[in-house]
Amino acid sequence: MSVTIQEIHDAVWQLKKARALELVKEAIAAGLDPVEVLQKGVIAGLRVVGDKFGAKEYFLAELVMGGKVAEPCIEYIKPFLPPNAEGKQGTVVIGAVTGDLHTIGYGLVSTQLELAGFEVHKLGIDLPSMYFIEKAQEHKADIIGLSAFLVTTIPYCPEVIGYLRDMGLRDKYKVIIGGTECTADKADAMDADGWALNAVAAVPLCQRLMGKDVGEEAQLATTHSHPWWYNSRRN
Amino acid sequence: MIPILDFQRRATTGPVMKADDFDIDFAMKVRELVARYDIKYDPEQLVVDDRTADAVFEAGVDLLAEIGLYMMDTQRVVKYTREELLQIARESQEMPANAVLGRGKDRMSLRYRKGTDTWAPTNYAGGGGVVPTDYFIEYVQSLVQEERVKGTGMVACLDRLGNVAPQAGTPSEVHVALWEQDALKEALRRVGRPELNLGLLCTVSTVGGTMAMMTPGLREPHNTQIGVHIMPEQKLTWRSLLLAQFCELRGIEPWQSSMSCIGALCRDAADTAVGLIANGLGQLSYAHGATMSYYPSHLEGTWATRDAHWAFSAACRASERHLGVAAGTAISGDKAWRTPLSLWQSAGMVVASVPSGMAYTWFAGHTGLEARFVGEMMDAVTGLSRERCNELLQKIMRKVEALKPTVPSGHIPFPDTYDLKTMKPKAEYEAGMRRVMDELASMGMPLK
Numbered sequence: 282m283s284v285t286i287q288e289i290h291d292a293v294w295q296l297k298k299a300r301a302l303e304l305v306k307e308a309i310a311a312g313l314d315p316v317e318v319l320q321k322g323v324i325a326g327l328r329v330v331g332d333k334f335g336a337k338e339y340f341l342a343e344l345v346m347g348g349k350v351a352e353p354c355i356e357y358i359k360p361f362l363p364p365n366a367e368g369k370q371g372t373v374v375i376g377a378v379t380g381d382l383h384t385i386g387y388g389l390v391s392t393q394l395e396l397a398g399f400e401v402h403k404l405g406i407d408l409p410s411m412y413f414i415e416k417a418q419e420h421k422a423d424i425i426g427l428s429a430f431l432v433t434t435i436p437y438c439p440e441v442i443g444y445l446r447d448m449g450l451r452d453k454y455k456v457i458i459g460g461t462e463c464t465a466d467k468a469d470a471m472d473a474d475g476w477a478l479n480a481v482a483a484v485p486l487c488q489r490l491m492g493k494d495v496g497e498e499a500q501l502a503t504t505h506s507h508p509w510w511y512n513s514r515r516n
Numbered sequence: 517m518i519p520i521l522d523f524q525r526r527a528t529t530g531p532v533m534k535a536d537d538f539d540i541d542f543a544m545k546v547r548e549l550v551a552r553y554d555i556k557y558d559p560e561q562l563v564v565d566d567r568t569a570d571a572v573f574e575a576g577v578d579l580l581a582e583i584g585l586y587m588m589d590t591q592r593v594v595k596y597t598r599e600e601l602l603q604i605a606r607e608s609q610e611m612p613a614n615a616v617l618g619r620g621k622d623r624m625s626l627r628y629r630k631g632t633d634t635w636a637p638t639n640y641a642g643g644g645g646v647v648p649t650d651y652f653i654e655y656v657q658s659l660v661q662e663e664r665v666k667g668t669g670m671v672a673c674l675d676r677l678g679n680v681a682p683q684a685g686t687p688s689e690v691h692v693a694l695w696e697q698d699a700l701k702e703a704l705r706r707v708g709r710p711e712l713n714l715g716l717l718c719t720v721s722t723v724g725g726t727m728a729m730m731t732p733g734l735r736e737p738h739n740t741q742i743g744v745h746i747m748p749e750q751k752l753t754w755r756s757l758l759l760a761q762f763c764e765l766r767g768i769e770p771w772q773s774s775m776s777c778i779g780a781l782c783r784d785a786a787d788t789a790v791g792l793i794a795n796g797l798g799q800l801s802y803a804h805g806a807t808m809s810y811y812p813s814h815l816e817g818t819w820a821t822r823d824a825h826w827a828f829s830a831a832c833r834a835s836e837r838h839l840g841v842a843a844g845t846a847i848s849g850d851k852a853w854r855t856p857l858s859l860w861q862s863a864g865m866v867v868a869s870v871p872s873g874m875a876y877t878w879f880a881g882h883t884g885l886e887a888r889f890v891g892e893m894m895d896a897v898t899g900l901s902r903e904r905c906n907e908l909l910q911k912i913m914r915k916v917e918a919l920k921p922t923v924p925s926g927h928i929p930f931p932d933t934y935d936l937k938t939m940k941p942k943a944e945y946e947a948g949m950r951r952v953m954d955e956l957a958s959m960g961m962p963l964k
Contacts, residue, residue, distance in 0.1 A: 341780040341815075342543030345536050380684030380722055382588065382747055382755070384535065385780050389815070406588060407753070432646060432675040433721040436683035461817065462646065462675070479816060 293326025315361035331396035375426030376404030378437035387428035389480035430460040439471035465510035482509040527587040549575040557785040569833035576793025612840040613806035617713035624666035629875035640669035644880030647672035656703035658884035664891035667713035669878030741771035770805040789830035820861035825868035836873030844876040853881030853927035
């Protein structure tokens, strides 16, 4: 009996890494549409992981595992896809700025964005400002995510923005910031493109920055009291 | 005790692992251990019993022994044996903490404390949070003018001095921190307590900046603590080791702080309590400090909840029964500082923590008035039985849970609460807080 898209979908949300990859290989070999295998199998399975996280049935570990289950599946499917068929929402490079060692926050944002269909490159912690720009260029990123949890590390966010400006690259990338001491006010003051209160709120922010329609929320998100904020002057 | 160079050897020769894989191992192992030791979160019994405390300790030892610590700089795992960890615990127990800070008449001590001890925890106030220069001195003054306040555990910090932001690893962080130290000293001078301990150095965060601040007349071994902690969950960098080594060489009491997140890699309060103990033992293994803050927090940044109280109590009681550290935590509100809600939330934390063996508390967001009232609460609860505290805690948490949704998020600015000339709380502010105290008394808190 040939493999079904539903089986792939289920293996992904049930976090069966080897089984999911095996099913994807079988599906491609059996001639199933690679776009459907990706979108309705792997990505839809990942969305279930995200929904379960939202419902507190799954936790951060499951989100991380979901990414690990999906990654080899997506890598395997990619060569079989027609051009522009990945349905990618955008590409994000993200990490913690110089001096900042906090991992959970930006890890959670990364996972939420991956679940929403963004290609995310996690860069690590305590990173030099220029490194973000080099990686953004290397991965042809749309968005640079800066995680800063301390009052002493937040100043590295405007440093990245300053480099972009002085290198003539400011309009090439959207820059978002997050972390305990980060606020919409601070994002506004440093002329960042956006800020989000938490990982869930980072998704509509990034979608909005990529020009997607996120409904009426976008209007509210220009105020500093909203859970996410985007810079309407720049966007 | 593991010599620091032995720790370095482990951090440079241990198994190579990706951080994501370590996270998954951690999460799965803590779940397995919580099941194995039958540890169950009970929202009706927020001060935990002996069996739970012992189970949390054993599970914490196993977690660290089986998972280790993740050294982010080398991407290797620092491994321990169970016997080594039990030896570290024994050494801690055999030398109960008594860290003396401050000088002369302003001396204070942070001592190991049991939940049944009849002396109240040390009021290690501080204030925490970000405060602007406009009223930084007055804010600190409001706290240190209170007799009950014995030191400033976690002082407020600055995020800007004029146009200069304290940027980690640059001269600006030292520049801003120097202003802060002068301001702290001025606050102490104004209240006639010049040798009071200044607590954790916050505005500088790097190794170089921290060392630069350790200057005669500013920060010295008698008046400072330096953070050497492990990040949640179970991750560290060379920074922690370098600063631990610096503390050891200079005779500075390291600030050990064990934090774990509810709802992230740890699913719930039970997982988190185990994580707190493993994290704490990891710090003891290289920092050998006398004090340990246990700090459970939800992923969204709240902490004054039933789950967090249970996790704290479980970790603190495990610590009380198996380690000799002076255990502390932050007593504060998590939604609207300087409102009655924050005092109600603090009352819940007091009743959960004092019978659990808390030895000291620092604050986040409180003024001197709340520091005084929290001190009165700690006196009132000291010596009460676990059963009576659990009963009182249920009443307080019901009040907190009813009140919280009605209070808008956002902190009341300090100048709205105190007259900055007389340095007395404004009448309306004090009256609001006194109503909370009156209601606590009517609920059965034996306030004197």
